[in-house]
Amino acid sequence: MKMSDSSDEEQDVNYVLFKDRPDWKDIRPIEQDDDDEIVAIHYTDKFKDVHNYLRALLKKGEKSERALELTRVAASENPANYTVWQFRRDILKTLNKDLHEELDYIEKFILKQSKNYQVWHHRKLLVDWLKDPSKENYFTTLILNKDAKNYHAWQHRQWYMKTFQVFDGELDYVDSLLNDDVRNNSAWNQRYFVINNTTGFTEEVLKREIDYTLSKIKEVVENESAWNYLRGLLLHDKEGLSKNKTVTNFCEELYSSNSQSPFVLSLIVDMCCEQVQEGSGDSIYTLERALQLCSDLELKYDKIRANYWKHMADTIKRKASGENVEEEPTTS
Amino acid sequence: MAKSLNLRSIEELRTSTFKIEGVPTVTSEEQCDTEEIVAKKYEDLHKNLLVNKNLPVLLRKQHIDYLLQNLHFLPTSYQFLDASRSWMCYWILHALTLLGTDINEGTKSKVSSFLKKCQHPDGGFGGGPGQLSHLAPTYAAVNALVLLGNEEAYNVIDRCKLKKFLTRMHQPDGSFTMHEGGEVDIRGAYCALSVASLTDILSKETFINTPEWLVTCQTYEGGFAGCPGMEAHGGYSFCGLAALFILQKGHLIDYNAFLRWLVNRQMRFEGGFQGRTNKLVDGCYSFWQGGAFSLIYSLLANENNPPSHQLFDERALQEYLLICCQNIHGGLIDKPGKPRDVYHTCYTLSGLSVAQHFKNESYILGPLQNKVGFIHPLYNIRPDLVKKAILFFNNSKLISSNVS
Ligand SMILES: [Zn+2]
Numbered sequence: 033m034k035m036s037d038s039s040d041e042e043q044d045v046n047y048v049l050f051k052d053r054p055d056w057k058d059i060r061p062i063e064q065d066d067d068d069e070i071v072a073i074h075y076t077d078k079f080k081d082v083h084n085y086l087r088a089l090l091k092k093g094e095k096s097e098r099a100l101e102l103t104r105v106a107a108s109e110n111p112a113n114y115t116v117w118q119f120r121r122d123i124l125k126t127l128n129k130d131l132h133e134e135l136d137y138i139e140k141f142i143l144k145q146s147k148n149y150q151v152w153h154h155r156k157l158l159v160d161w162l163k164d165p166s167k168e169n170y171f172t173t174l175i176l177n178k179d180a181k182n183y184h185a186w187q188h189r190q191w192y193m194k195t196f197q198v199f200d201g202e203l204d205y206v207d208s209l210l211n212d213d214v215r216n217n218s219a220w221n222q223r224y225f226v227i228n229n230t231t232g233f234t235e236e237v238l239k240r241e242i243d244y245t246l247s248k249i250k251e252v253v254e255n256e257s258a259w260n261y262l263r264g265l266l267l268h269d270k271e272g273l274s275k276n277k278t279v280t281n282f283c284e285e286l287y288s289s290n291s292q293s294p295f296v297l298s299l300i301v302d303m304c305c306e307q308v309q310e311g312s313g314d315s316i317y318t319l320e321r322a323l324q325l326c327s328d329l330e331l332k333y334d335k336i337r338a339n340y341w342k343h344m345a346d347t348i349k350r351k352a353s354g355e356n357v358e359e360e361p362t363t364s
Numbered sequence: 365m366a367k368s369l370n371l372r373s374i375e376e377l378r379t380s381t382f383k384i385e386g387v388p389t390v391t392s393e394e395q396c397d398t399e400e401i402v403a404k405k406y407e408d409l410h411k412n413l414l415v416n417k418n419l420p421v422l423l424r425k426q427h428i429d430y431l432l433q434n435l436h437f438l439p440t441s442y443q444f445l446d447a448s449r450s451w452m453c454y455w456i457l458h459a460l461t462l463l464g465t466d467i468n469e470g471t472k473s474k475v476s477s478f479l480k481k482c483q484h485p486d487g488g489f490g491g492g493p494g495q496l497s498h499l500a501p502t503y504a505a506v507n508a509l510v511l512l513g514n515e516e517a518y519n520v521i522d523r524c525k526l527k528k529f530l531t532r533m534h535q536p537d538g539s540f541t542m543h544e545g546g547e548v549d550i551r552g553a554y555c556a557l558s559v560a561s562l563t564d565i566l567s568k569e570t571f572i573n574t575p576e577w578l579v580t581c582q583t584y585e586g587g588f589a590g591c592p593g594m595e596a597h598g599g600y601s602f603c604g605l606a607a608l609f610i611l612q613k614g615h616l617i618d619y620n621a622f623l624r625w626l627v628n629r630q631m632r633f634e635g636g637f638q639g640r641t642n643k644l645v646d647g648c649y650s651f652w653q654g655g656a657f658s659l660i661y662s663l664l665a666n667e668n669n670p671p672s673h674q675l676f677d678e679r680a681l682q683e684y685l686l687i688c689c690q691n692i693h694g695g696l697i698d699k700p701g702k703p704r705d706v707y708h709t710c711y712t713l714s715g716l717s718v719a720q721h722f723k724n725e726s727y728i729l730g731p732l733q734n735k736v737g738f739i740h741p742l743y744n745i746r747p748d749l750v751k752k753a754i755l756f757f758n759n760s761k762l763i764s765s766n767v768s
Binding site: 064065068069070071072073074075076079083087090109110111112113114115118121149152153156157180181183186187190194212213214215216217218221224225228229251252253254255256257260261263264267298334335336337338339340342343346347350 | 376380383385387389390391392434435436437438439440442443444445446447448449452453456474475477478481490491492493494495496498542543544545546547583584585590591593594595596597623624625627628630631632635640641642643669671672673674675676677680
């Protein structure tokens with residue numbers, strides 16, 4: 033998690049404090065009570081000034097053009113001030129302002145402050161009020177061009193796509209992102225989201241997606257994003273994760289080609305566990321193999337997770353020896 | 365009892381670096397850059413070890429001085445956190461508690477007084493005086509007051525109005541909006557449940573459909589997202605899991621998938637945690653990810669399969685925190701090269717606590733004086749202070765005070 037930078041907008045030498053503006057003479061500014069001297073911030077004069085007037089207007093409930101201008105300055109001083117944004121929306125509604133203009137304003141704002149909850153929420157409400165998502169693809173793509181993993185941008189994108197049912201071209205977009213960076217987990221997640229909300233994971237789609245994913249794993253084996261997506265796909269295979277021949281053959285091939293990627297070993301462990309549990313005596317997915325792989329992972333291939341693999345081996349052993357306690361009623 | 369841990373060897377570190385596999389991308393480039401700056405830190409430390417065996421050291425005094433200074437005055441660079449001042453009270457007080465510092469009664473009284481000014485007349489707390497109520501600063505303010513641990517602090521909270529505020533934020537689908545007209549995400553449910561359980565105002569009606577909604581935030585990767593459909597993320601995963609625990613519905617999640625996702629967030633070279641798959645290490649996830657382990661342990665214990673050891677590498681995490689995340693002038697950071705701040709100071713120290721303690725044992729990297737306090741895994745507050753507050757609110761009547 034990051035803390036965003038403060039805005040450096042309006043370092044205009046001609047900037048006039050509100051207390052020196054003739055059209056604000058009727059307002060008595062309200063200072064913040066910081067007598068306790070607890071987490072007291074050393075504000076700039078400009079920051080203090082605009083907030084003194086903001087407090088006065090909030091108290092008065094004045095929703096006017098000048099109030100709108102005040103919120104613009106306050107928001108640029110501290111974009112995370114949700115009270116200011118809420119007030120601004122109240123004013124926009126009261127004055128019946130042109131929301132398309134506001135959309136342009138917030139677009140410029142987000143381009144500078146793209147990791148902030150409030151600005152994205154403001155945009156979401158504008159799109160919702162206008163019932164018009166037509167600019168959103170262009171806009172979120174612009175943001176994702178700068179940072180293809182921006183969580184806020186993806187959340188906004190998912191929201192309008194689902195709300196207005198506009199998924200056209202999204203799989204192609206995801207594909208282009210994965211061609212740029214096959215390790216982009218946000219893009220893989222979006223792939224799952226699109227399919228889940230359009231065709232669903234039908235047998236046909238599942239086959240297509242498995243082929244796609246395996247081809248991407250071939251390019252870069254140690255790419256957890258693709259492996260996680262593969263596991264996500266297999267959640268939709270009614271027979272479980274160890275019956276799909278394309279997948280099992282692929283994993284076995286990788287394994288015998290001496291790729292000791294923790295991700296392939298870990299998947300084979302789960303395949304073994306599934307088959308052992310079901311008692312389906314598929315020759316290569318045995319308890320012994322699972323334990324051997326856990327031990328390999330612990331001691332050689334995934335040492336940072338040694339504790340986990342030790343625990344997994346214990347769990348597998350315990351389950352196999354019939355000490356399965358999952359059916360027992362839990363105490364407390 | 366405390367046991368000493370040893371550092372990973374340079375040889376072990378060398379075999380743990382990222383593999384590009386001939387396909388450099390933005391992700392791999394950023395990852396390799398980060399490993400380079402982290403490697404520098406580790407190499408320097410191993411060199412210094414030759415002359416001083418007692419490394420790495422937690423710079424306790426520097427951190428305490430930094431926090432005490434910030435508890436009163438913050439530089440202009442904090443202006444953009446003017447709507448998170450209640451948070452800053454919590455971050456600083458909690459970090460000080462972990463470091464074993466008690467603040468004097470006079471200062472405690474001032475913090476209570478300040479937070480009282482952040483409380484909204486309609487219930488809940490804002491990020492600063494006169495701001496609208498918001499679930500996140502409400503969570504922070506209540507946690508801070510619980511950390512103060514005296515009746516003056518407890519009495520700041522208007523529980524009756526707090527309950528009404530929570531009810532207003534609750535949505536029909538079970539989710540919570542952060543403030544009136546605000547955004548909906550999984551933080552809301554956690555913050556609401558946290559304050560409701562601490563102040564003993566938790567009722568089923570306030571959280572109708574919330575367990576069901578939370579469960580839909582678990583993703584195919586195993587972690588939780590901010591809202592259904594989004595990508596699994598450390599901060600949101602902690603919120604989702606802790607929220608379900610407070611509702612006593614932890615068993616509703618696929619905990620095997622959660623655990624698999626969680627253990628994979630620990631970086632094999634850096635030793636710290638990342639927030640999402642294929643993203644960079646960041647000190648604050650030591651808590652968001654690390655803190656989720658103890659909750660998973662209790663689920664495993666319910667299945668009669670309690671782990672006999674931590675399920676992550678507590679040694680590597682302590683290495684990352686002590687060697688890469690300390691600013692020598694006090695305060696802790698995301699990763700080498702980043703500026704210090706109270707948020708990262710709080711969550712790196714919380715992560716250090718998670719890495720040092722398992723059951724009733726302590727496992728300490730560096731001198732034993734590096735040991736920090738315990739945390740309650742649901743609230744990230746010292747456990748005895750949680751108990752004390754809950755006991756107090758259990759025994760007080762729910763009446764709306766009309767003091768303004
Ligand atoms: Zn961070």
